[in-house]
Amino acid sequence: MQATDRVLREADAARDEALELASALVRFDTTNTGVPDSGHETQVAEFLDRYFRRGGIRDVHLLGRSPSRQNVVATLPGRTRRCGLLLMCHSDVVPAGDRSLWKSDPFAPTLRGGRLYGRGAADMKGTVAAMATALVVAHRLRLSHHEGVRFICGADEEAGGAWGFGWLLTNHPDLLRARFAFNEGGGRPHLADSGIYYGLAWGEKGRYEAHVTFQGRGAHAASPWRGRNAVAAAAEFVRRVTASPPPPTVDRSLVGAYAPLAGRIPTDPRRLDRFLEVLNRTDEPLATELRALTRLTITPTIVRGGNKSNSVPDHAEVICDLRSLPSHRRPEMLQHLRAAARGLGARVALVTTAAPSATKPSAAQVRFVRQALEAALGREVSVFPTLTIGFTDSRFARAVGTPVVGFAPRRPGRAEPERAHGANESIHVEDLHLQLRFYAAALAGWAAAGESP
Numbered sequence: 001m002q003a004t005d006r007v008l009r010e011a012d013a014a015r016d017e018a019l020e021l022a023s024a025l026v027r028f029d030t031t032n033t034g035v036p037d038s039g040h041e042t043q044v045a046e047f048l049d050r051y052f053r054r055g056g057i058r059d060v061h062l063l064g065r066s067p068s069r070q071n072v073v074a075t076l077p078g079r080t081r082r083c084g085l086l087l088m089c090h091s092d093v094v095p096a097g098d099r100s101l102w103k104s105d106p107f108a109p110t111l112r113g114g115r116l117y118g119r120g121a122a123d124m125k126g127t128v129a130a131m132a133t134a135l136v137v138a139h140r141l142r143l144s145h146h147e148g149v150r151f152i153c154g155a156d157e158e159a160g161g162a163w164g165f166g167w168l169l170t171n172h173p174d175l176l177r178a179r180f181a182f183n184e185g186g187g188r189p190h191l192a193d194s195g196i197y198y199g200l201a202w203g204e205k206g207r208y209e210a211h212v213t214f215q216g217r218g219a220h221a222a223s224p225w226r227g228r229n230a231v232a233a234a235a236e237f238v239r240r241v242t243a244s245p246p247p248p249t250v251d252r253s254l255v256g257a258y259a260p261l262a263g264r265i266p267t268d269p270r271r272l273d274r275f276l277e278v279l280n281r282t283d284e285p286l287a288t289e290l291r292a293l294t295r296l297t298i299t300p301t302i303v304r305g306g307n308k309s310n311s312v313p314d315h316a317e318v319i320c321d322l323r324s325l326p327s328h329r330r331p332e333m334l335q336h337l338r339a340a341a342r343g344l345g346a347r348v349a350l351v352t353t354a355a356p357s358a359t360k361p362s363a364a365q366v367r368f369v370r371q372a373l374e375a376a377l378g379r380e381v382s383v384f385p386t387l388t389i390g391f392t393d394s395r396f397a398r399a400v401g402t403p404v405v406g407f408a409p410r411r412p413g414r415a416e417p418e419r420a421h422g423a424n425e426s427i428h429v430e431d432l433h434l435q436l437r438f439y440a441a442a443l444a445g446w447a448a449a450g451e452s453p
Helices: 003-011 015-027 040-056 121-140 163-171 230-243 253-262 267-284 284-292 331-342 363-377 394-398 427-451
Strands: 060-063 073-076 081-091 109-111 115-117 148-154 180-183 189-192 195-204 206-216 299-304 315-324 346-355 382-389 405-408 426-428
Touching: 003 015, 003 121, 003 363, 003 427, 015 115, 015 427, 040 060, 040 073, 040 121, 040 148, 073 163, 081 121, 081 394, 115 121, 115 427, 121 148, 121 195, 121 427, 148 267, 163 394, 180 394, 180 427, 189 253, 189 426, 195 206, 195 253, 195 363, 230 284, 230 299, 230 315, 230 331, 253 284, 253 382, 267 284, 267 331, 299 363, 299 394, 315 331, 331 346, 331 405, 363 382, 363 427, 394 405, 426 427
Parallel strands: 081 148, 081 180, 180 405, 195 382
Antiparallel strands: 060 073, 073 148, 109 115, 115 426, 189 195, 195 405, 206 315, 206 346, 299 315
16 A cells, blocks of 8 residues: 555646646647548647656657557556556547537636536546556656556547557557556446445447438429439438337346446336336436446437439438447347338448447456555445446457456546537546546556556
8 A cells, every 4th residue: 555655645746737738638629520631639649748758758659540640659668578557548539519609619728617628628638638647657656567557549539440549459459468458438436325336347339320321213392292202211210210219138237236326127128218217317327327238229310311402302311320239239230220211212231330349357357446446535435347338449459358447437426517529528627636546546556466456
């Protein structure tokens, strides 16, 4: 505990440093629209390179597919050449959207009411700053690790990672090999009569895009019966897919871990949604989390068709976002889509953005995370396994055998939502501080553990 106490004191002293770093990162517009020339994450990579070098860390490299979309890798060497602990994060952000909905410029970091506002503050430049500052703190204290610690901030996470961790997996897989890794994707606290519970995201749902195209027959809009309206067919598909969603899929080992928070959760899919409706009245975030963890979701997100207002459209397209549990298979997803499109003259194509992935943790790994969290919080907590309902870069490290947990903790208690991906996105300064303490405690615990926890 002596090393942990020492590193926590140093982390507390670096609190303002982490906040300044997070603010500086938010200021960079690294908007990723999904096209190759967006993102411009190199500006963040170069800034972090300078930050690490000022902090005395010399083993820093930039690498990537494009000069404008570089990834940054910083390493604290151990006594062996192997990487023991990997800190994963990303530098890109989603578009700011309608800026009139923001109370301040999304790329002008603003402190208000104890929160840092700006696009990427929560997802995930605040966590990037916490991880990077923790690495510098560990270097300042000369923590001795049997195996090295590596920090990677990747590009392009928000569009699937092809320019970031996906590229690293193909070209530099050894950089992703470690005994253990942290990434985003978990850390929301739950309060129960028996204490504080944190979900450790040892896996994540998959994400797919369905492109459903409809072929009609054009005609003059004054005599629509002479044509076949492709937009009308698309509208009927949207009605069907939203009115008849796939039924729940209950993984007993997954939902059973939530029993201390929600009580006895029905394993009969026919009774589950009624249970969640009742739970929603008292704990909407928990009900939403359990709803997402018990089903395949198919959400129409883009509809387009036609080319002139006085012509019956002869073509239309509906794009759907699908989120799958690890148990869901591609044929099952296609079956639901084709059933909704039956009789509408549609073609269905399913594109994988991120396949589901999972890690089976050891008891020692769970204990390692819990002990670091308890040290950071200064109180006892309970942890349980869960999945991230969105996708992250964790799957790329899991592909080379690295156990990854999604975990960036927030303080216990109800707080204003972070609004990640929405207007007025923010992170509470105290949550940023807690994350700094947590990653610093993890680095100290890893040093004390010897070869691995």
